[in-house]
Amino acid sequence: MPVLFVNKERVDIASNVPGDTPLLWLLRDSLKLTGTKYGCGIAACGACVVYVEGQPVRSCRTPLSSLRQGAEITTIEGLKTKEARAVQAAWVKLDVPQCGFCQSGQVMSAAALLAKNRRPTDADIDAAMSANLCRCATYVRIRAAIKEAAKALA
């Protein structure tokens, strides 16, 4: 039976769960981890970003069959790193969210960026965040909040 670890909890996947099920729907519909959002289903918006083995991926296009046995999945609910805490504190301090629907994905991507790069330039932020859409266009504040978080981590 395939096994995943989601936010450090073991999840056994029964054989009747189709392997083509995207990780997104396992998280949302089966595990009720609804912080991860469905926005497009074609890996174009980033609302569904989670970490697989610590790396940000689009869960809407990550079939369960593509995950290795025992894969470690981290969702916004299980995001506890110091980079994540700094990002979330900056998001609140600068009141980044508007509608908020994309922000789980934005936070996941921003925390992943800071985990690799504690001093991101504007170009680094563009490269890391361009795949996360925000229809409210909170981009000005996302950029400022990433810099704010970087400052707090320094």
Place this chain on the structure above:
Amino acid sequence: MSESRVVNLSRSRRAFLKAGGAAGAGLLLGVHVPVLAQQGGPGKAGTATQAAPFEPNAFVRIGRDNTVTVVAKHLEMGQGVYTGLATIVADELDASWGQVRVVSAPADASRYNNLFWGPAQGTGGSTAIANSWEQLRNAGASARAMLVGAAAKRWNVPADGIRVSAGVVSHASGRKATFGELAQAASAMPVPASVTLKDPKDFVFVGKHVPRTDSAAKSKGTALFTQDVELPGMLTALVLHPPRFGARVKSFDASGLKAIPGVRTVVELPTGVAVLATGFWAAKKGRDALKVEWNDSRSWRGSTDELMAEYRKLAAAPGKVARADGDAAKALAGAAKVLEATFEFPYLAHAAMEPLNCVMRLTEGRCEAWYGAQSQTADQAAIAQVTGLTPEQVTIETLFAGGSFGRRANPQSDYVVECAEIVSRLAKTGTRGVPVKLVWTREDDMRAGHYRPAYLHTMRAGLDASGAIVGWQHRIVGQSIADGTAFEKVLVKNGVDATSVEGASTLPYAIPAVTVDLHSPYGAVPVQWWRSVGSTHTAFSTETFLDELAAAAGQDPLAMRRALLAKHPRHLAALELAAREAGWGTPLAPGKAGTKRARGLAVHESFGTVVAEVVEVTVKPDRSFSVDRVVCAVECGVVVNPDVVRAQMEGGIGFGLSAALYSAITVKDGVVEQSNFNDYPMLRIDEMPAVDVHIVRSQGKPSGVGEPATPVIAPALANALYAATGQRLPEASCRSPRGAATPTPKRAELASPEGARGRSSGAGAVFGRA
């Protein structure tokens, strides 16, 4: 049916236990309480239906635990309205911000109607703060007076010796009490017939920085959207919609669905065929396996190219008169110079990040709905009609909406009706009471219609020998949004839909002869309001054409506007502030060798708010360009929350830039050609300019800020591109370099003249020009 909700998946026992004991049930959200609990202020639970000891009016509740609950009658869809509404109450109440939380009001027009909309509850037209301002000041002041009265009685002191500050009621004698301690006693006090409102100089929250109430939940993924609602036994419904507008189901074959685990049933609807399953993925696979034959006898099989050709023909003759000042035809006949221009605007999808959805449960004599409701009263009536109930038997719990931009205020309540059709038909087949979550996929959201209408504008204006504008003729062709809806009576006068001409018929410039007329041809493509409505197109045509006239007259665009706006002090204030902060008239720092840098400006009033924007662009030798900075000034009366105003200006500019650079819905043989974010791209962070927002100091009544920044950016950008290149559209038309095949973002580029010529509407820019 709830037993059958086997997840086709089991979590380990350990995970179940950790999740809270009882297996499945521990993972399900309880219905009412948690839904609202998660929407409140930081970490504070509560519900709108929970009784508080002190409820002086429909908007304020004070509990023994000292929490002040503000009941928000408006949808929070990102515009910060929960924060704004609570700010108004908290100020008059003299609460401490930390004790304030916000819950959504139930659908009940008798208490929660939009005061600008008569007897209807709803959010739109940037009216939320404007219509609530006095109502909520009174609600807060009234509650405060009753708390003071209760303290005076308890302490046996005169009420005028009592102070209230930061949630504490006190007297010179040293006596003190919290709101919570006085709540019970205050409830016994008479509701004052009238109250004295604060002198604005005494405001403690209004006009100051107050943090949003929803930032923390939205940064942690705990804010609850319709997509996240989970009810026991709930089924997820996906609908297979027809590829063409107006088509009906002829027949369908669902035999392929039996083999798909999790699929429960299939329901035929007026709008398509719904597949109901235990979750999204099963419903999606079921929908993919469904075979439907469509009856296209009533379908529209045209194209947007043909439509625009038809609009061009219509524009040759005068339409219904929207404005007629003086004799513009005569003025143009005698003009020294006449300029003409034609503008084409494509259909636009709202494309909010949360695709449309709705959760509903129909039981005997009751229908409950949970979703991001924007027109509660109209939706209630529509649900009642489908389900055979009275509107009072329909309850709506309004949740956060993951954006809307007008889409959730659909005049036909389309997606809500579709969900009601599903639960209604389930009930007829013996499965009453099953909660259904209708989910539109992104493709449904993009293709199933209700777009900003496509429009064609033709304009003519004349200059006299001195360069003064002597006449202005503006003709608009495009579908009416209000026609055939409940809004027709209010919005359509003498055959003119106000939403088609607003911004054009209200042209503020002092021009002696102005005519504006309108053709509203019937169209099969469903249309509706889109953030800033008529101004999405009229601001572009009027503000770029005025720029063109200024150039032809050899005048500075700012100087010409300034002269023509002498009688519009609010326009002037915004314009002057933006121009000053942008350094209008001073040289821009040069870019790299070979690049051209320039500024452009535009000013426009919508929904009672005036916004001026100055755009700085850099055009490279290869004709690609970047939007470097936008300086924005806004005149919106008294500012309740300046940071929310700034956020709406920033976001409105980004939203407008998406349309200017990328967005277009096109139709061929009746089928919408776009489907998702790959072929309906939008602005990403690497193209977002720096935005500096400046707020005009004003003592006027508050006016809205959700929409007015959006329409100004495209004309300001086009004017900046003209200033940089000396080319008007189409020569300076923008085109979208991004498509399915270009995942790597590139800068927007200027189209070559050959590439842009002969192109019809919807080739990727809001401002195609023929």
